[in-house]
Amino acid sequence: MFYHNFKYTLKRLLKDKMLIFWTFAFPLILGTFFKMAFSNIEEKEKLELINIAIVNNEEFENNIYFKEVFKNLSNKNNKERLFKTKYVSESKANILLQKDKISGYIVLKNTPKVVVINNGINETIIKQVVDEISSQEKIIKDIINIETSNYLNNDLFKKNSISNDFSSSIYKKALKTIENSSIKLNDTSNKNLSYTMIEFYTLIAMGCLYGGILGMVAINQTLANMSRSGKRVAISPTSKLKLILSSSIASYLIQLIGVFLLFIYTIFILKVDYGNNLFYVIFLIFLGCLAGLSQGVGVATISKSCENTKTGILIGTTMLGCFLSGMMGITMKYIIDKNLPIINMINPANMITDAFYTLYYYNTPDRFYYNIISLLIFSGIMIFISVLSLRRKKYDSI
C-alpha cells in the first residue's frame, strides 16, 4: 500500500505542469535573472586596483616579508590583486602623489610609514594592509625569538653547539606562519568583495521551501474536505498515516531533485561558491527540503482554505521569508537581524540562508548548528501539529 501510493503520488506530481514550474523552472529562471542583475552591480562595485608606490630604499630591499607580500598583492596573475605598485625613490613617489597618480606611498624606515594626501577608501585600504603586514611580521619575529631562545636553552644545544637543524627548524616555522598569514589575507579580501552570494543562498532556501507546495498538493489529495479524490481516498481501508507518509516521501523526493538541479545550476552555470564544506551543504539542502515539506504539510492540514489559497499562502510566506533573509539585498537581513531578530529566528528561509552564509564565511560551526537545530525544531512542530489534526479525522462539513 505504501509503495502503491508512493508510486502514484510521484506520477501525479510529475505530471502536474504548474507544480513542476514552481518547483523546477521558477527558481532556475529567478537565479538566472539574479545573475544577470547582480553580476553587473558587482562588476561595477568591484574594487578597482589601487595605484601605490613603494620607496625602494635599502630597508625595503632587506625586508623579505614586506617585499613578498606586496609582490603577491600586485601580481597580475593573482585573482585577488589589490595594488598596481611602482617601486621608486621617495622624491619620485612624492611627485606621483602630488600629481594624483597614486593614492599613497609606503616608506620603510624603522617602522613602515604610509604617506597619503587624501582621506578615502583607497587610502584606508593601503593603511590597513600595511598594518596587517606589520602585525604579521611582528608575530614571525616573535616566533623566531622564542624558538631561538628555546633552542639555546636546550641541553643538546649546550653540548653540540649550533647545528644545521636549528636554522632549518626556525626557517620552517617562520615560513609556515608566512604562508598561513598570506592565505588569511587573501581569503578575507575575497569574501568581503562577493556579497551577492547571499542572494543565491536565499534562492536555494526558496527552492527548498517551494517544495512545500508539492507536499501540500499531495496531502490535499488525501483529505476528504479538500478534494473529491480525497473523499474517495478517505473512505478506503488504508491508514491515513501511511498514505500521508508515502505521499510526503514522494513529494520530498521530487523536491530534492528540484533543489539539487538548482544547486548544480548555481555552481556550474551561475558560478556560486558554497565554500569547502560540501557534506554540510548537502546535509543542509536535505534539511531545508524537510522544512519546506513540513511547512507544506502543515498548511495543508491546518488551513481549511481551498488548494489555490493554500498555494498562495505558501508562495507568499516563502517569498516574504526570502525577502526578509536577504533575497533582494543583504541589507534587509541585517536590518531584521538587528531590529527584529525574532522574525528571522522563526523564519525558515533565514535559517537556511544563514546556515549557508555561516558555512561560507565562518570556520566555527556553532552558528551553523544553531540554524540546523532551528530547522529541525521548525519541522518537528509542523509535523506534530499536522499529525494531531489528522488523527481519526471526521469533518463538520465537506
Add this chain to the structure above:
Amino acid sequence: MKSIIEVKNLTKEYRNLKALNNLSFDIFEGEILGLLGPNGSGKSTTINCILSLLNYNSGSIKIYNQEMQPDAYNIKKDIGVIFQDIAVFEELNVYDNIDYFCGLYVKNKDERKELIKDTIKLVGLEDFIKFYPKQLSGGLLRRLNIACGIAHKPKIIFLDEPTVAVDPQSRNNILNGIKKLRKQGATIIYTTHYMEEVELLCDRVIILDKGKIIASGTCDELKELINIEEKVTVEGIDINKNLLKKIRDLKNLKNINNHEKTLIITYQKGKNNLIKLIDFLKQENLPYSKIYSERPTLNDVFLELTGKDLRD
C-alpha cells in the same frame, strides 16, 4: 433479509439548520435501496455520515453490527462509493485511475489486474484505457468515476446521483451496470432525484425532505399511500368555468388542475375513467390536441406528501 446497515436517530446540524432530523432506517443485504428527495433534502449528508466522513450530533450508525468509525478498516474494505462529483485524478489515465483506487483495497497485483479488466468491461471503457480524464466526454467520465468506486468488487455500494448530466447512452450503460452489480450480490444504496430511475431499479425507497423521512416502502406501497389510481392529462384544451365544474362532477375524480391549456385530472379508483372523459369532451364538442393516461409516479407521491415537486 439480514440488516447490514442500521441507522438510528441520526441527527446532523449545520449551525441552526437541521440537515438530518432523527433519521432511522435499516438497509438489508442484497437490496437496492433508493434514497429519494429534492436537492438539499439530506441524501448526500446521510451517505457521508454513514461513511464516517462527517461528524453528526446524535444517533448511531452500525454496519455489520459494528459501530462505523474512520478507522473501521474491516468494514471499509467492503464498501464502494460513487460520488456525485467526479473524483478522479486528472494526471492519471483511465487505467491508472482505476488501478490507483483499486490498489487502496487490493494489494495483490495479479488479482487487481483481473478486477480492473472486469470493471472496464462492465462500464464499457475498453476503448479508452489510455485516455486522460480531460479527453473523455461527460458520460465516459461518469463511467470512469463509477469504475474507480467499484473496481475492488465491494459488497456495499453507495451511488450518489451517478447519472446527473449524463447522455442517454451512458445513462443506460450505468443503470445496466447497477443491475449487474446487484446480480453479483452487492447491496446498493442509490440516491437520486430521478424517480424513473428509482422505480426502475429500487426494491425499496426512502423519501427524504428537509432531513426527515417522510415515507418509505416499495414503490407500490408508496403509491398506495396517496390513494391515486390514475392520472389523465389533456393538452391543448381551452375550457371555461362551467365545463370545469361539469368535469368535477364526474365519477371517481379526486383532483383537477387546469393550467396553460393543460388539464390534469387524478382519479382515486375505478375503471374506464379515460374513456368516460373522452366521451364527455366529445359530447361537449371540446377540441384538444392530446390526451393520455398514466399510473401515478413517485413524484405524485412526493407532491401529495409535501405539496411540492421533487425537482423543485
